[in-house]
Amino acid sequence: MSKEGRFRKRKHDNVQPRNRKEEGQSKVNPLSPVLLSFESFQKELDAKHDKYERLVKLSRDVTIESKRTIFLLHRVISVSDVGELLSESETKFGDIRSKIQQIAQELIGEDTCQFHRAFSPGLQEYVEAVSFQHFIKTRTLISLDEINKQLIFTPKTEEAEHSEDSTLSCSQDQKQEQQPLSLQVTPTDYLLGIADLTGELMRLCITSVGNGDIETPFEVSQFLRAIYDGFTYIGNTGPYEVSKKHYTLKQSLGKVEDACYMLTVRGSEVPKHVLADVLSSKPSMIEHEEGV
């Protein structure tokens, strides 16, 4: 009988904290203020982690799309109709920006820096793509302000795009209508993006040599030199990642300068009509040197 009684009692114990995980701990009262406050902590932490994950996902999408756009822009040397290519890249940038807008949407009312790590890689890749396009178009460096200007979104399009969130953040949307939504690229992200850009420029330079384009390599080398000087000017004022990229930048610059040197030396001794042939054999030579 006593056995049965104990069994019943234990069963009863289990029923009470049914919705709780720590059923074994009958000692702790599930309604104690400590546990209640931890329940609210659980909600708060989960909400934060969920938001973080959503941002990471969006950032990855931005990264992938930006990479694709860069690949698209690399075709610029082999394609005759540059205008068409640029307009194609422009539509791609539209898609990326709408993704970034979603990031900004997630960050409404939040401290942007708290989640910065989640979306920073995406933004850097975006800076790289956008500055690459800008270079191809104008042969100049896009400024941080210009990039940020493109990332200010008017609330009208935002509502159309966010049918899913509209019910949830209805009141927020209304509040947002007074001030447009924006996501600002930090100077550090800008610098890191520009450092990546130099890698793309180096590729552009080498491939254009392969295509017999004698103008581009010199333009690129001049531009790269200016950027390199800029990074040297910043030195170690910036964060650690920036100085790390500085080294890679130097290598890229070295390759481009080598290519230009070759062009100059060979260009003067080879007759114009043979030049194209000589130049198209150049990339393999440079590639070979890289390997050593």
Next chain:
Amino acid sequence: MSVSELFSVVQASLAADQDVREEIRKVVQTLEQTAREILTLLQTVHQMSGFKEIPNKCQKAREHFDTVKTHLAELKTKFPADQYYRFNEHWRFVLQRLIFLAAFVVYLESETLVTREGVAGILGVEVHRDKGFHLDIEDYLSGLLILANELSRLALNSVTAGDYSRPLRISSFINELDSGFRLLNLKNDSLRKRYDGLKYDVKKIEEVVYDLSIRGLGKGDEPSEGKVAEK
């Protein structure tokens, strides 16, 4: 704008950023100093003689927290309020320490777990982000985990000092804390790593309680001394 102009703009903003960080670092250093003083003060409860003077010690510690308040108020003025997380890593460590110290004082005084509001009150900061310099939830939880570690030590030492009832009270307190933490879904970050240490503290205290209970809750001094030697 030419490339070099663009870079000088960026450089200027980076330099400004560094200045802010430098200012923050200075204040944080004084905060760390005060935190160490409080810790030294509270450490003495582990000594034999310290147990009797706990209220006195807590009183003194509370006075130190007033200094902390002024330092934290100073820290607030060093950066824009909406950039808390940008510079957060500078004071993260010391803030966790201070949370632990506040929680320790509250525990010694009333044997209860300090609430987030309670800590915020002691440190003179806000609970929620939108109101200014606030207490990040993860920092609060980290502080509590440091507390658990300290209490497991206190349980041992109170036995040595001849206080046999305290470990039991600590045990139920830590158990409650443990079940609280088990409600959380932690990510694989530093908080989670700290939380993984909690079970060892729980275990340690349970062993103390076990040692006491098999000896009839500490009648005589011998068993407790033997226990401490084993540790």
